[in-house]
Amino acid sequence: MKAARYFDRGDIRIENIEVPPVEPGTVGIDVAWCGICGTDLHEYLEGPIFVPPVGHPHPTSGETAPVTLGHEMSGTVYAVGDDVTDLKVGDNVVVEPYIIDPKESTEPGSNYHITPGMGFIGLQGRGGGLGEKITVERRWVHPIGDIALDEAALIEPLAVGYHAYVRSGAKSGDIALVGGAGPIGLLTAAVLKANGLTVIISELSDLRRQKAIDSGVADHALNPAELDVVEEVKRLSGGSGADVAFECSSVQVVLDTLFDAIRPGGVIVVVAIWGHPAQLELQKLVLKEVDMRGTIAYMGNHPDVIKLVQSGKVNLKPFITGKIALEDLIDKGFDTLIHRNDTAVKILVSPSGRGL
Amino acid sequence: MKAARYFDRGDIRIENIEVPPVEPGTVGIDVAWCGICGTDLHEYLEGPIFVPPVGHPHPTSGETAPVTLGHEMSGTVYAVGDDVTDLKVGDNVVVEPYIIDPKESTEPGSNYHITPGMGFIGLQGRGGGLGEKITVERRWVHPIGDIALDEAALIEPLAVGYHAYVRSGAKSGDIALVGGAGPIGLLTAAVLKANGLTVIISELSDLRRQKAIDSGVADHALNPAELDVVEEVKRLSGGSGADVAFECSSVQVVLDTLFDAIRPGGVIVVVAIWGHPAQLELQKLVLKEVDMRGTIAYMGNHPDVIKLVQSGKVNLKPFITGKIALEDLIDKGFDTLIHRNDTAVKILVSPSGRGL
Numbered sequence: 001m002k003a004a005r006y007f008d009r010g011d012i013r014i015e016n017i018e019v020p021p022v023e024p025g026t027v028g029i030d031v032a033w034c035g036i037c038g039t040d041l042h043e044y045l046e047g048p049i050f051v052p053p054v055g056h057p058h059p060t061s062g063e064t065a066p067v068t069l070g071h072e073m074s075g076t077v078y079a080v081g082d083d084v085t086d087l088k089v090g091d092n093v094v095v096e097p098y099i100i101d102p103k104e105s106t107e108p109g110s111n112y113h114i115t116p117g118m119g120f121i122g123l124q125g126r127g128g129g130l131g132e133k134i135t136v137e138r139r140w141v142h143p144i145g146d147i148a149l150d151e152a153a154l155i156e157p158l159a160v161g162y163h164a165y166v167r168s169g170a171k172s173g174d175i176a177l178v179g180g181a182g183p184i185g186l187l188t189a190a191v192l193k194a195n196g197l198t199v200i201i202s203e204l205s206d207l208r209r210q211k212a213i214d215s216g217v218a219d220h221a222l223n224p225a226e227l228d229v230v231e232e233v234k235r236l237s238g239g240s241g242a243d244v245a246f247e248c249s250s251v252q253v254v255l256d257t258l259f260d261a262i263r264p265g266g267v268i269v270v271v272a273i274w275g276h277p278a279q280l281e282l283q284k285l286v287l288k289e290v291d292m293r294g295t296i297a298y299m300g301n302h303p304d305v306i307k308l309v310q311s312g313k314v315n316l317k318p319f320i321t322g323k324i325a326l327e328d329l330i331d332k333g334f335d336t337l338i339h340r341n342d343t344a345v346k347i348l349v350s351p352s353g354r355g356l
Numbered sequence: 357m358k359a360a361r362y363f364d365r366g367d368i369r370i371e372n373i374e375v376p377p378v379e380p381g382t383v384g385i386d387v388a389w390c391g392i393c394g395t396d397l398h399e400y401l402e403g404p405i406f407v408p409p410v411g412h413p414h415p416t417s418g419e420t421a422p423v424t425l426g427h428e429m430s431g432t433v434y435a436v437g438d439d440v441t442d443l444k445v446g447d448n449v450v451v452e453p454y455i456i457d458p459k460e461s462t463e464p465g466s467n468y469h470i471t472p473g474m475g476f477i478g479l480q481g482r483g484g485g486l487g488e489k490i491t492v493e494r495r496w497v498h499p500i501g502d503i504a505l506d507e508a509a510l511i512e513p514l515a516v517g518y519h520a521y522v523r524s525g526a527k528s529g530d531i532a533l534v535g536g537a538g539p540i541g542l543l544t545a546a547v548l549k550a551n552g553l554t555v556i557i558s559e560l561s562d563l564r565r566q567k568a569i570d571s572g573v574a575d576h577a578l579n580p581a582e583l584d585v586v587e588e589v590k591r592l593s594g595g596s597g598a599d600v601a602f603e604c605s606s607v608q609v610v611l612d613t614l615f616d617a618i619r620p621g622g623v624i625v626v627v628a629i630w631g632h633p634a635q636l637e638l639q640k641l642v643l644k645e646v647d648m649r650g651t652i653a654y655m656g657n658h659p660d661v662i663k664l665v666q667s668g669k670v671n672l673k674p675f676i677t678g679k680i681a682l683e684d685l686i687d688k689g690f691d692t693l694i695h696r697n698d699t700a701v702k703i704l705v706s707p708s709g710r711g712l
Contacts, residue, residue: 114620114645167645250638264470274638282606282630285650289470289523292648294641 003131005066020135027141028079033153033348034129035072050123060117061125071097071122073129074152094155096140097121108300132351142302151316159298159305161188164271167295170244172196177242180249181208189217194313207342215318233261250274264288322347359487361422376491383497384435389509389704390485391428406479416473417481427453427478429485430508452496453477464656488707498658507672515654515661517544520627523651526600528552533598536605537564545573550669563698571674589617606630620644678703
């Protein structure tokens with residue numbers, strides 16, 4: 001089968017590899033679509049970051065580069081292991097792409113996502129969604145019912161936004177400020193909007209602001225080059241400031257804006273992966289008693305996220321801005337996202353070419 | 357009456373001023389003891405910071421320098437306003453030294469401590485504990501029963517530690533790392549210890565570590581110059597790291613240590629007032645899903661703090677390291693704390709000279 005294999009920085013190859021066996025406790029999935037994540041781009045441009053380099057195997061998967069990329073996948077079950085009785089061939093599914101130390105509990109609430117030795121399928125071993133087929137442990141496979149397979153490929157990044165929302169403790173009626181309208185900012189906004197918050201997005205790019213408004217995920221999309229976002233958030237919140245804020249940009253000035261725009265006692269959730277140190281006036285954290293919370297990936301959120309999409313409260317279609325073949329991964333996928341990332345939100349890859 | 361009046365940086369004068377009238381709704385207090393706070397030192401050395409300078413009156417008190425200093429006070433009621441029926445002359449009390457906009461609620465749970473226009477008695481107007489008498493609104497006066505008046509002067513900074521503990525969400529059995537064993541670090545540790553936590557303090561000063569051990573507030577006092585605090589905390593916690601950590605130093609390397617020593621999903625409370633920006637590897641916040649929470653002063657904590665001291669679970673005596681007259685405020689008070697602050701924890705001032 002064909003798969004996109006990450007060897008090293010700038011070196012991703014489409015290769016023919018063996019179809020992975022479907023063993024007891026696992027599910028064989030025929031991948032329909034796999035989204036390209038910002039993390040994949042970082043591996044390509046600056047990595048290996050998450051991918052374990054040769055000589056440094058991942059502690060849980062035991063694998064090193066080359067690894068098959070892709071962790072935002074949807075597909076159809078084509079085989080199940082002998083002891084898998086609650087999924088059947090033909091079921092459409094998504095994957096919660098975790099590699100967890102077998103010693104750790106993976107029950108909901110166990111915080112398995114921040115255990116030592118945690119890794120991600122599609123970055124740190126066990127195949128990836130940028131291959132025609134993948135075999136995944138049953139516990140990481142979630143049935144999606146009648147959600148369209150292309151939209152379902154966005155359930156993984158949507159779960160990131162959902163988990164950030166849960167971490168924030170936000171409730172219906174709250175005012176949220178989202179800093180940055182890249183894919184994760186938009187999908188976080190979508191979750192917030194679906195849960196009854198007023199959503200204000202701050203974003204420099206005209207096209208991204210337009211997407212935030214057109215897709216219906218933001219009530220207000222502010223251009224920080226044109227107006228004082230802090231003053232505008234205060235005005236929109238009756239003077240107090242935002243109840244919750246989400247840092248989705250990894251840009252210092254955005255972080256500063258969130259700290260100035262949050263109300264006393266408010267919560268700032270850091271969703272972005274920062275490759276560089278941030279500067280922080282801790283006085284702002286202390287004197288306003290702000291909670292600044294890290295959030296990574298998801299933990300037990302997939303069933304709720306799938307229900308949210310099934311309810312129709314989140315429409316994922318506006319965020320699919322391209323569909324390409326595996327052979328075009330670099331040219332039409334990575335390069336588009338790197339060089340024209342204002343118009344592109346989520347580009348989906350069909351490893352088998354079906355659906356194109 | 358005599359009072360220590362802050363005019364400007366380096367300019368604190370002991371003056372004779374009028375005794376403030378006791379009006380309806382207020383309580384007249386004969387001050388027994390008033391502690392010197394690090395905040396007072398900062399005003400003296402680097403201020404005015406909190407003190408409103410001439411021409412810039414505090415929005416709620418309407419006052420400017422000169423103001424009477426001192427906010428860590430205990431005393432005895434000598435008069436009550438006509439409508440004050442639940443306190444009587446002779447009651448021993450402490451003051452929760454707030455100046456709150458009359459528009460704001462001050463009910464417990466209302467977060468009155470982070471409302472706009474909040475100020476502190478003894479820094480931003482309405483007299484101070486470094487005067488012989490003070491008149492305070494009834495709601496900010498807390499009776500202390502039979503707690504000794506000298507120990508009671510430490511209830512205010514103890515309430516800071518108590519509020520930080522509440523903010524942390526820590527529970528009995530948790531492992532706490534406290535960064536810095538100055539007065540607030542020690543008193544925070546005292547609250548944690550009294551509430552059933554295992555307390556590890558990291559502190560460079562031999563004398564302060566000794567105080568932390570001798571006073572019984574720390575189970576372990578680590579010297580970061582001699583050992584790897586992160587490794588030691590991990591060893592003491594069975595590998596996982598501290599459940600909660602308290603930044604009580606405003607030192608960058610301490611903050612870094614807390615982030616490395618905290619367990620995944622742990623909480624770091626910033627108690628110290630930072631006059632300079634901090635650097636933060638947000639990756640550590642994100643990948644371990646750390647909560648970093650600011651805490652300022654107290655909010656509805658005084659009754660619980662008073663009960664805690666009455667229960668005998670916190671012994672404040674070891675932290676009283678000096679008792680001085682008002683006339684010696686600078687020479688024996690401020691200068692001792694500034695130049696020999698390793699041995700001094702809390703120096704109490706008797707404005708009237710009683711008790712010396």
